[in-house]
Amino acid sequence: MNITNLFKLAISSLFRNKMRTLLTMLGIIIGIASVIAMVSLGQASTKNVQSELSSMGSNMIMIMPARQMRGGVNMGNASSKSLDENDLKSLKNNTVYVAKVSPMVATSKQLVYGSNNHPCSINGVSEDYLDIRKYSLKSGIMFSEEDVKRYAKVCVIGQTVVNELFTNGEDPIGQVVRFGSIPMTVIGVLAPKGQNQMGEDQDNIVFAPYTTIQKRFSGINYFNMIFASATSEEESEMAATEITYILRSNHGIKTGSNDDFEIRTQEELVSSINSINKMLTMLLAAIASISLIVGGIGIMNIMYVTVTERTKEIGLRMAIGARNSDIKMQFLTESIILSLIGGIIGIFFGLILSYGVSKLLNWPFVISQKAIVISFLVCAFTGIFFGWYPAKKAANMDPISALRYE
Template identity: 45%
Template sequence: MLFSESIRIAVTALLSNKLRSILTMLGIIIGVGAVIVMISIGMGVRQNVTNSIASLGSNMIIVTPGSTNQGGVRSAAGSSQKLKLDDADAIKKKIKNIDYVAPTVNSSYQIVNGNMNWNSSVYGVTPEYLNIRDLTVSSGSFVTQSDLNSRNRVAVIGTTVATNLFDAANPVGKNIRINNQPYKVIGVLESKGQSSMGTDQDDMVLIPLTTAQERLLGITYIKSINIQVSSADKIDMVQQQIEELLRQRHHLVGDKEDDFTVRNLTSLMETMTSTTTMLTLFLGSIAAISLLVGGIGIMNIMMVSVTERTREIGIRKALGATFRNIMMQFLIESIVIGVIGGLLGIACGISISLIISKFTQFNTVLTAAPTIISFAFSVGIGLFFGIYPARKAARLDPIEALRYE
């Protein structure tokens, strides 16, 4: 029997029982579609995490105060008051292979312009913050060293703040009030839009660090030090040097625990990528279970088909059909179910992933590998679960088959 003829007979047999064939394929369709959707969601989560960390800057190290053991209880990083501006200056002066050092403080305030007001995050920054966070001033200027030295009440605002307080007017040169204190707007930042995690990157106000410390917050410490290393291969070395320098400056000797936390964003990204990859594989594995269920459905329906067509099998064998011919006929039927179900599953999975990405704020990422693997798996499922019914059909005794009612 020719291969093409076997395919024709298989398709004819499936079309003769359309509803049963569709219901059999449904398990494969759901399985393949679920695998594609789950993996695209997992890949989307990984991309969001990666983009969020990358948006903080390249080759970044962030130092925050805290993470000390006090009375047996670990305080949260950033809650301590041990990190000073002098620490940032010392890092900049004494450690090599560093491009920028930008100490910061921040808090939330209501920003007022006349009868307009807007709640936003206010950051105390230095001029290096512009470079380290890859910001661009669309109009006006940025905070300067002179502003730091003089504790000037000046502010650079994001486009969200500018729109809500000034509408279409140019804010540069006008005054706003922060904590009931007047600040002159000297610049507006170019829009960066939402981050991958949905945070508005344009909803912020930047003022000189010294002004924020002394005139706004009334503090002498800083809340973080952002450090950009000159190259990725020097990050670990620079991180170790920063830890040694800060331990020396904070008089931490022997086994005394650090009163600061140094985070390497490269290693953090690797950790988060590894975690999200495991999540993606877990989601894909859960979805793949439905493929196995679909395979069992194929075996079940093929067993029914063998029983229904026992006399047909007997006639074929009596006319000279070999074990191989019968085996091939039923295997092709199960493979056709797997192929058609896999293709329809791919269409459904891609469509659902695109719908999720378009109509929700959740990002999905479609890649070729999961699609190809899930399709190959659906064909393999059809082949694997079709072997037993095919062997049963091929081993039927032609005389007994002809007598079957």
């Protein structure tokens, strides 16, 4: 029997039991659809993170003081005071691949305006910080180098802060807000950035000159972090090397000793978030593939029923000259077609599902070709694997007793 005949035969016998065929396919459809949806949503999430990171500044470099061990106790990240004004100056003046540098001193205070107050973190930064972090201003201006030099009591605030404090709809520019006891003039409002990947509100923020924070609030002379931007994304590794060299020589670290600071480029952040996302995607796909196995068992079950039901037909076919292999191929083709058609429908539904969800979450819609190809192969394999035993059972029937079967 040739392939055309096998195919026709399988299609016509599947059509004879439309409802049963549909229900059997449903298992495969659900299995494949969920695998496809999970994988493409996982990839969409990865892509989403990537685009968000590049909106944060893909050439951004973070420099943090290293963890300090005090008597064997790890004091946590950024616990040392190794970064200071001197480092900032060297990074500004002695580098080739570093475009901009801004320190950051973080504190948090209750903000008061009129009868409203709002808890908020205040970051002391330099005038270049907005460029490095890809923030832009909605209105007003950023403070200048001059403001930094003279510890000016000015600040730039985020949209959430505006909403919380200026409830009467007044223009925040030029208004004076109090940070604890210190009054500061609002000179700029940031354009909203929304939540980041971790769900943090990036607009609940206040920027002030770092000198102001150091001298007027915290009374310190070190930085919590230094942000820098490489001249381009490709050069961020070079910039990191450069920074390492400068900081080591500034801090007098001998060859062979560990750095007393830590440098993170976005590349590392991206790859670590990507690997988490990948793991989650794999996990979801693994869970989804369980339903695929259940679907496959459904096929096997129905194929067994079909074979028993059609014992007489099998006997007749053998009597008129079908070889055992013909019978086996007949039922195998049926189960393969069953799972392949189910698979195609499943891929279709999976794409619709992931399209819907990604629209809902405002994620990019990703079609994972790899997932589609793999699902297709899995379907074919499912058809063969779960169709094999029923087909073999059919092929091994004795024609005489099959003909007599009632």
